[in-house]
Amino acid sequence: MQRVVITGLGCMTAIGSNPDELWQAVESGTSGLRDLADRDPILKFKAAGQIPALDLSQLSNTQLQTGDRCSHLALLAARQAAAHSQLTQHHALDKIAIILGCSTNGRHAEEPEVARVYTENARVKPLTIPRSMASNGASQVAIDQQITGPTFTVSTACASGAHAIGLAFHMVRSGMVTAALAGAHESPLTRAFLRAWDSMRVVSPTACRPFSQDRDGMSLAEGSAVLTLETLASARARNAPIFAEILGFGMSADAHHITQPHPGGAAQAMLAALSDAAQTLHATDQPGTMQSLLESINYLNAHATATATNDAVEAAAIHQVFGPRAPHIPVSGTKGLHGHAIGASSAIETLITALALHHHRLPFTAGTTTADPALNLDVILNSPRTLPPDAPITALTNALAFGGLNAVLCLRSITK
Amino acid sequence: MPDDITQRVIDLIAKSKNISPDTITPASTFEELTIDSLDIVNLSFEVEETFGITIADDSLNSLRTVGDVVSRVHQLQSAQKVST
Numbered sequence: 001m002q003r004v005v006i007t008g009l010g011c012m013t014a015i016g017s018n019p020d021e022l023w024q025a026v027e028s029g030t031s032g033l034r035d036l037a038d039r040d041p042i043l044k045f046k047a048a049g050q051i052p053a054l055d056l057s058q059l060s061n062t063q064l065q066t067g068d069r070c071s072h073l074a075l076l077a078a079r080q081a082a083a084h085s086q087l088t089q090h091h092a093l094d095k096i097a098i099i100l101g102c103s104t105n106g107r108h109a110e111e112p113e114v115a116r117v118y119t120e121n122a123r124v125k126p127l128t129i130p131r132s133m134a135s136n137g138a139s140q141v142a143i144d145q146q147i148t149g150p151t152f153t154v155s156t157a158c159a160s161g162a163h164a165i166g167l168a169f170h171m172v173r174s175g176m177v178t179a180a181l182a183g184a185h186e187s188p189l190t191r192a193f194l195r196a197w198d199s200m201r202v203v204s205p206t207a208c209r210p211f212s213q214d215r216d217g218m219s220l221a222e223g224s225a226v227l228t229l230e231t232l233a234s235a236r237a238r239n240a241p242i243f244a245e246i247l248g249f250g251m252s253a254d255a256h257h258i259t260q261p262h263p264g265g266a267a268q269a270m271l272a273a274l275s276d277a278a279q280t281l282h283a284t285d286q287p288g289t290m291q292s293l294l295e296s297i298n299y300l301n302a303h304a305t306a307t308a309t310n311d312a313v314e315a316a317a318i319h320q321v322f323g324p325r326a327p328h329i330p331v332s333g334t335k336g337l338h339g340h341a342i343g344a345s346s347a348i349e350t351l352i353t354a355l356a357l358h359h360h361r362l363p364f365t366a367g368t369t370t371a372d373p374a375l376n377l378d379v380i381l382n383s384p385r386t387l388p389p390d391a392p393i394t395a396l397t398n399a400l401a402f403g404g405l406n407a408v409l410c411l412r413s414i415t416k
Numbered sequence: 417m418p419d420d421i422t423q424r425v426i427d428l429i430a431k432s433k434n435i436s437p438d439t440i441t442p443a444s445t446f447e448e449l450t451i452d453s454l455d456i457v458n459l460s461f462e463v464e465e466t467f468g469i470t471i472a473d474d475s476l477n478s479l480r481t482v483g484d485v486v487s488r489v490h491q492l493q494s495a496q497k498v499s500t
Contacts, residue, residue: 061434066454123465126457 001283004172005414006354007240008087008228010080010183012073013338013348014049014221018080022338022348023355027384029366031337033207033219040191045203048189049221049339066130067140070105073224073344074137074185075144081181082145085228090238091179098141098151099168100226101160101184103343104193105153106132111190137185141226149177158303158340159251160184161347162399162407165227166249169409172229173280179234183226184347194220200259202307208340210304210333211311211379212368218305221339225347227354244357247293247394247410248277254404261310261400266303266317269406270396274321277410293410294322297329298387299362299395301353304333305340306367314400315375332380336367346399350409353397357413360387390415418442421467421493422486428462429482442483449482459485469493 009019014032016022025032033047056064056072063075078098082088087096109131116122130136135153142151150171154164161184168182188197197203197220204217235242250272254265274293281288288296302314311333319326334352341348356362362385365371371379387393393413400406418426422442430437433449440449446456456479460471463485469492479485 064434065432065458123461126461127454130454 001280002173002175003232003280003284004169004229004246005232005235006227006243006246007230007235008081008085009243009351009354010077010084011223011225011348011351012051012076013223013225013341014051015338017051019351019355022352025337026334026352026363027361029337029364031207031366033336033339036189040194043194043198045198045205047207047219049219049223049341050189051222063140063144066127067136068106068109068131068187070102070107070185070187071137071140073187073222074100074226075140077183077185077224077226078141078145078181081183081226081228085230085240087179087181087228088145088147090234091230093146094148095178096147096149097168097171097177097180098138098147098149099154099164099180099182100138100141101154101156101164101343101347102134102137103155103157103160103186104188105134105136107188107190107193111192141181147181155343156405156407157401157403158342159346159399159401159405159407160343161225161345162350162397162409163251165347165350166251166407166409168229169246169249172231179228179230181226182229183224184344185224186342186344187222188220188342189222204306207367208306208335209367210302210306210335210365211371211375211377212306213370213372215306215308215311215372217307218335219339221341223338223341223344223348225344225351227351242414244354244411245414247280247412248273248275249409250274250276251407254406256404259402261313262404263313263316263320265404265406266314266398266400267320269408270317270321270398273396273408273410293394295325296394297322297396299356299393300329300331301349301395301397302331302333303398303400304335306333306335310400311372311375314398315377318377327376328378330362330380330385331377332363332365334363334366336365346397346407350397353395353411357393357395357411360389360391360393360413361385362387421489424466425463425482425485425489428466429459432459432462440482442481442486444482445480463489467493469496
């Protein structure tokens with residue numbers, strides 16, 4: 001078993017088109033939730049995490065034609081992560097995996113075509129087929145980077161990114177590959193999809209406020225985040241910058257309801273991530289057990305969609321896992337910054353968690369001024385919390401999807 | 417000076433491949449223009465929509481040059497006129 005570290009980061013989000021811009025926004029609490037451009041007046045909400053002035057000039061004509069905006073976000077983030085880590089210069093191309101999460105791809109390509117079918121009985125453009133493949137983004141990244149290792153797309157709604165990163169982590173840890181580009185991408189801000197979300201009555205009419213007493217829903221967003229994962233041995237051998245180590249990955253299904261979350265599933269996934277982390281420690285001759293990990297978690301990046309139900313259920317799950325320690329574990333939700341980019345959210349949040357561990361600064365819950373006391377959690381508010389550089393941080397990042405599909409990653413800071 | 421159909425075909429290809437129409441002539445081959453099999457399917461759709469014709473699936477493989485497309489358009493338009 002290999003130790004696995006994060007050595008490259010890339011992102012396209014409403015709060016930054018690279019990790020440095022994103023981190024500045026996280027530090028300052030500058031939200032990317034703004035009034036939608038060309039907003040459909042029927043919508044009850046105004047704000048979303050839309051990437052302003054997306055620059056696609058770096059993409060080829062073929063990439064622009066054969067991929068949806070959703071895949072373009074994957075291409076741009078993957079390029080950053082690969083360049084950041086000089087990935088393809090240090091790993092054999094057939095020993096690199098590309099595992100991306102995506103809930104729905106091709107919305108921008110499909111919706112106008114479908115509308116014309118039903119209103120004009122029109123024919124449909126042939127490129128609608130490849131552009132709407134859920135796996136289009138993974139294929140585009142493979143072609144772009146000339147990477148030939150295991151490549152696929154995971155689709156588990158709002159947990160897609162965490163599932164993708166977790167599977168890639170297991171593939172690198174097992175030795176199946178030596179490195180991976182892992183993350184997720186989503187571009188759901190299309191006319192029909194926004195109306196459907198409006199009808200679901202889960203979107204905040206203002207802006208999302210995770211864990212707030214007056215929280216009233218989520219805020220939708222588009223975005224992407226891709227991480228380079230590789231073995232600690234290869235990272236150290238070439239003196240690569242290491243942002244954080246991935247220790248464990250856990251997943252579960254609530255087996256309960258297609259939209260309502262259940263604390264049992266989330267708790268089971270958190271415990272599975274900790275158990276998996278303990279296995280990593282044991283197999284790589286590091287001290288620590290499941291129990292010591294339970295006692296050492298000192299940051300939790302929550303799924304925190306800011307719906308009344310999600311945050312309450314997630315809090316209940318945290319209490320179920322950590323018992324009396326639960327109210328003392330620093331927790332934050334960052335969707336008030338970047339919005340809920342559906343499948344990409346958990347990849348963006350894993351990237352933020354990696355940067356938090358790297359900088360020893362725990363992000364605060366932007367958008368929220370007063371935490372709901374009923375949740376009984378140590379919600380980080382108003383400003384980031386600084387931890388001493390020599391204090392190890394062991395973190396969980398939760399992804400709890402519609403349909404009860406849960407994925408949790410356990411990350412640890414690297415001792416300098 | 418290319419005829420109207422030739423110019424419109426050239427413009428469709430130029431738009432699809434994001435290249436200048438000035439670089440395209442009837443003698444340009446698909447290979448020279450890096451038009452692959454997916455591009456041919458896409459171009460055929462645009463040509464059909466633009467000229468109101470139907471290009472049979474089994475005839476796509478015989479198209480090699482811009483001139484081939486133009487000839488096919490002429491041919492199919494003439495056939496349509498005869499049949500109407």
